Amino acid sequence: MKPGRTPPARGPRAAPPAGSVRIIGGRWRNTRLAVPDRPGLRPSSDRVRETLFNWLMPKLAGARVLDAFAGSGALGLEAISRGAAQAVLIERDAGLADALRQAVERLGAASQVRVEGADALAWLANAPGETFDIVFLDPPFADGLWDAALRALPRHLSDDAWVYVESPREQALAVPPDWRSHREDQTRDVRCALYRVPGGQGAATLRGDSHRPDSE
Template identity: 65%
Template sequence: MSRPPRSSRPVSRRPAHGGEGQVRIIGGRWRNTRLQVPQAEGLRPTSDRVRETLFNWLMPRLPGARVLDLFAGSGALGLEAVSRGAASAQLVERDPALVAALRGVVERLGAGDQVQVAAGDALRWLETAAPMRADIVFMDPPFAAGLWAQVYERLPRHLAEDAWLYVEAPAGAAPLPPADWRLHREGGTREVGYALYRRAAATLRGDLNATPSA
């Protein structure tokens, strides 16, 4: 697939729709909790419909999972994961207003023992933070910045052996991950393509251990 042009500006993810708004957690113990979305360049919260699809795919893997939400934005993905049973989530966000909003909602939910918010550039965080062995990674960078390949390069030290990776990208221009990832499911809207991958070694081991069909 073709890759979007790169930019040197690793700003907060997702194109803004203009003005402050809200998204909601759609499932689990925090269901219907509203998350404030400050106006910010590069912010485009994942839609309810796409998140519902994603978490249906992930449901068997969520209980007890360690989650890494890069370019966290509104926090809808990482917080949704914990709401639905993940053990913990590390949210990484650069924009100060979004960081403040994330920390506010974590405090409001009383989730400080499960959800950590790191303020800073996601690429730098991947390079300098202690390895966390994440079971599930959400990767939805600002489309204009074209950061997918740079994240792929820096991600392995933070992954569990059988990790899952969710990627969003412009429709028709989704950059493929390295060969050590295998596609599990994919979908799309008019503007956005999304896909869920699993590390290839875990996929192959599962295939080898599967019971042969009759």
Template identity: 65%
Template structure:
């Protein structure tokens, strides 16, 4: 899930409580309900606008993973702006049901595949090299970045993109295969877009047990 909505707009660009909107593409203006859930805070409008400006050349035809989907703001925004498919993983049954209902109402919403599951357990079951872009924005208090980043690379394409959102000044360490492309911050959040280096990923030794690259954080 993403993090809790703010109680009023502020310099970080957060939306009023209970609702956010898609801000670009074919579904621009679509409103997404944000139920009151611990840890649920959709990525702020201003941050999403910046992020998707960075991603503009990447999105057409992309397969996208929104790993802690929450309101679905990231995965649905990607689809609205030209991604071919988005998998939205959300473990809260009510939030997952909301996402399915919304996708069913949107023209072309069948491109959104909503999975009700724990994100880490779901990752462990997935085949390799599926996604072009992954959004990793878990609840801040849960401390899930390291576990997600250890399991995620084997499920991404060699030249994939990765978006991370974390508390300002307290982000996770990434393996050398990830190169910082762009970053920004609000008073509370650091957001960053990384590009995977195929040459770096190719030089990592394979794990005898899993066949996937062994990253420094795995040892």
């Protein structure tokens, strides 16, 4: 700035843009979902979701999906984008639940996706006996809800169900003893695990994976 000139007046600083996460694959590929600023809201990373949906790809077509701690909706809506038939998204935060409903409306997915504004543990304990083929459990890390969610979940699982659990890397998970670990992965901070429930032919449907722990 030249000497003697007055600096231009500055108006109010613009608010930073809202966070977002993108749907990676399927019919809504690269669609952005808003991520409101909420304590504990931590959408699964692109890398984690890409790995997960590669694992689940042969199972997604026509599946009924439960996203029990939906947050941004990235897991449940990604599943629908890639061919799942129906999804229930549970979210206790009223603002997040409203954002999910808006996203569902914008995507034209109201006939496939239902948003429940409820506490996930209460819903699992009290909801009618809906069953699901794929369940995503990715609760807020600070709340320590894994054990309670895993105990409440079995009544909502189909005979051919798969359960994905995301947790801190060092978190011990008390999964039912008859569940079988199918695949696991880790990032620096996060452990990702996909389990097969007993009954059905779930392992056979996830073909093309020569390294799965539950190969027989």
